[in-house]
Amino acid sequence: MTLLETTQYxxxxxxxxVFALFVVATMGIVIVVTRQKSKATDFYTGGAAFSGRQNGLxxxxxxxxxxAFLGVTGAIALYGYDGLLYSVGFFVAWIVALFLVAExxxxxxxxxxxxxxxxxxxxxxxxxxxxxxxxxxSFVYLLAQMAGAGGLVALxxxxxxxxxxxxxxxxxxxxxVAYVLIGGMKGTTWVQMIKAVLLVGxxxxxxxxxxxxxxxxxxxxMAQAQTAALDPAYGNGKDLLVPMQQYGASEFxxxxxxxxxxxxxxxPSGLPHVLMRF
Amino acid sequence: xxxxxxxxxxxPWADETEFHLPEDHWPLPELxxxxxxxxxxxxxxxxxVSKTAEYLNLRSTFxxxxxxxxxxxLVSYFTFVLLSIYAxxxxxxxxxxxxxxxxxxxxxxxxxxxxxTFIYVKFATKKLDPVSGxxxxxxxxxxxx
Numbered sequence: 001m002t003l004l005e006t007t008q009y010x011x012x013x014x015x016x017x018v019f020a021l022f023v024v025a026t027m028g029i030v031i032v033v034t035r036q037k038s039k040a041t042d043f044y045t046g047g048a049a050f051s052g053r054q055n056g057l058x059x060x061x062x063x064x065x066x067x068a069f070l071g072v073t074g075a076i077a078l079y080g081y082d083g084l085l086y087s088v089g090f091f092v093a094w095i096v097a098l099f100l101v102a103e104x105x106x107x108x109x110x111x112x113x114x115x116x117x118x119x120x121x122x123x124x125x126x127x128x129x130x131x132x133x134x135x136x137x138s139f140v141y142l143l144a145q146m147a148g149a150g151g152l153v154a155l156x157x158x159x160x161x162x163x164x165x166x167x168x169x170x171x172x173x174x175x176x177v178a179y180v181l182i183g184g185m186k187g188t189t190w191v192q193m194i195k196a197v198l199l200v201g202x203x204x205x206x207x208x209x210x211x212x213x214x215x216x217x218x219x220x221x222m223a224q225a226q227t228a229a230l231d232p233a234y235g236n237g238k239d240l241l242v243p244m245q246q247y248g249a250s251e252f253x254x255x256x257x258x259x260x261x262x263x264x265x266x267x268p269s270g271l272p273h274v275l276m277r278f
Numbered sequence: 279x280x281x282x283x284x285x286x287x288x289x290p291w292a293d294e295t296e297f298h299l300p301e302d303h304w305p306l307p308e309l310x311x312x313x314x315x316x317x318x319x320x321x322x323x324x325x326x327v328s329k330t331a332e333y334l335n336l337r338s339t340f341x342x343x344x345x346x347x348x349x350x351x352l353v354s355y356f357t358f359v360l361l362s363i364y365a366x367x368x369x370x371x372x373x374x375x376x377x378x379x380x381x382x383x384x385x386x387x388x389x390x391x392x393x394x395t396f397i398y399v400k401f402a403t404k405k406l407d408p409v410s411g412x413x414x415x416x417x418x419x420x421x422x423x
Binding site: 081084085088089091092094095096098099100103217218219220222223226241242243244247248254257258261265 | 340344345347348351352355356358359360362363364366369370372374375376377378380381384387388390391394395398402
């Protein structure tokens with residue numbers, strides 16, 4: 001996957017400044033929050049000190065990955081209807097997670113998903129399976145997130161050299177590790193809460209601004225997007241509002257679309273960082 | 279207000295995770311409670327409760343709600359997906375201005391999820407929480423006895 005080219009967005013010094021400000025602010029919050037004396041168990045569970053609302057906000061933060069903000073927007077911008085599936089599927093997955101996973105997991109008094117799963121079963125194989133699944137999912141998930149985060153940071157900082165971009169990605173990764181090591185569960189829960197507020201707030205503001213440009217006329221906005229997409233200078237000449245533009249080529253790709261829809265609806269219930277919050 | 283304060287009562291380093299060690303490994307007496315941390319209900323009491331009618335009722339109430347709701351939600355979603363794949367022209371017909379039927383149905387899925395969550399919260403508060411709260415109180419009272 002090629003990293004971004006050297007288009008410059010804004011002044012890199014301002015971008016670095018804002019980025020550093022966010023890092024300092026959130027790291028500060030993490031340190032303050034974990035300063036309270038706590039038991040070893042609190043590092044892993046947050047000490048049951050979070051209210052239902054706060055925990056809900058943290059779940060939102062975990063559930064809304066960078067994909068929801070960046071990837072889906074991009075997919076819809078390029079492929080229109082087929083990109084819509086990503087956000088719809090992920091959203092409907094919430095029903096599956098809520099009814100089939102969250103309620104039964106609630107109040108079991110156990111710390112981890114592996115604890116809950118092996119509660120009444122043969123400990124060793126179940127724990128091994130849980131650990132393997134967590135590691136595999138985390139690895140794959142992190143690859144995508146880090147590449148996206150690093151690419152974005154490289155773009156904002158105006159870094160063009162391939163090696164420098166890799167360095168930026170590595171630094172972002174180290175920063176994330178630092179958050180977790182310093183904060184433990186409590187710290188990361190606060191980070192997720194802040195993230196949820198920022199994501200939803202930021203996306204709402206942008207959506208409002210875009211809609212404002214068309215006088216809150218969604219239909220008009222879609223028509224304009226359509227024209228831009230069909231214009232070969234901007235888009236890839238595909239019709240945005242018609243399904244199967246990306247996946248309609250053959251029976252195989254259609255099945256691929258169906259398979260994607262199943263993965264999107266069943267997958268999020270198994271994500272370890274979402275499961276651990278229940 | 280935090281559970282740590284309540285338990286340690288001015289002895290901030292009391293750490294219940296060391297109590298499972300043999301007594302000569304416990305932290306210095308002046309730094310610790312002399313009482314052990316509060317016991318949780320035993321496995322036996324859990325097993326006993328799991329056989330009561332109340333508990334089984336609670337579980338079936340939940341299941342009779344959750345499964346149909348999940349199935350309905352998924353049926354709605356997969357109708358959207360399958361129509362998008364096989365009824366392309368139908369889904370492409372404009373409904374409101376340039377919003378196609380397909381896009382509207384897709385956006386309706388969001389409404390379904392919101393509605394389902396709202397219904398669930400109402401249901402849980404009214405039917406599930408009182409019963410599970412009573413069972414929990416019963417279990418904890420049994421421990422203190």
